[in-house]
Amino acid sequence: MAPDATSSAHNSGRAPEPVGLYPHARRVGHLLFLSGVGPRQRGQTQVPGVELDAEGRIVRYDFESQCHAVFRNVRYILEEAGAGWDDLVDVTVFLTNMRDDFATYNRLYAEYFQTNQPCRTTVEVNCLPTPIAIELKCVAAMAG
Structure with a gap:
C-alpha cells in the first residue's frame, strides 16, 4: 500500500454478521470495498424464503x-461506512x-439502479458459503 494511503475496516451493526474473519468493508483512500454480501439477516442463521432438506441443501x-x-x-454497509447507494461504481454478482x-x-437491479449505473459483472457459481442463491461484491467511490 502506498505510504500516504489510508485504510480502515468498517462493520455494520445492521447487516448480517460475517461468516468468517473479515470486515463488511474496507476503505482505502477514496474507495470502499465491500466483502461479499448475501441476503441473511443480522442475528439469524436461516435465510428468508429458503427451505432446506435434512442434509442442509436448498x-x-x-x-x-x-x-x-x-x-x-x-x-x-454503505451507510454505516459513510457512503451511499449512488457511490457504487462496480458490482460483481x-x-x-x-x-x-x-x-x-x-x-430488480434495474429498479434499484435507475439513477446510478455502476459497472456490473454477473457470474454463475456452483454454491455459496451459506444456503443462499445470490451474493454481491461491491466497490464504492467516496468523497475525500
Whole structure:
C-alpha cells in the first residue's frame, strides 16, 4: 500500500454478521470495498424464503426476496461506512442459478439502479458459503 494511503475496516451493526474473519468493508483512500454480501439477516442463521432438506441443501427458495435482502444489506454497509447507494461504481454478482434467476435479478437491479449505473459483472457459481442463491461484491467511490 502506498505510504500516504489510508485504510480502515468498517462493520455494520445492521447487516448480517460475517461468516468468517473479515470486515463488511474496507476503505482505502477514496474507495470502499465491500466483502461479499448475501441476503441473511443480522442475528439469524436461516435465510428468508429458503427451505432446506435434512442434509442442509436448498430445496426451494424465494429468489426475489433474497435480492431485496441483499440490496438492503449493501445499503446498510454503505451507510454505516459513510457512503451511499449512488457511490457504487462496480458490482460483481454471484448467482447459483443463472438460467432461472437472471431475468428476475436483472429486473430488480434495474429498479434499484435507475439513477446510478455502476459497472456490473454477473457470474454463475456452483454454491455459496451459506444456503443462499445470490451474493454481491461491491466497490464504492467516496468523497475525500
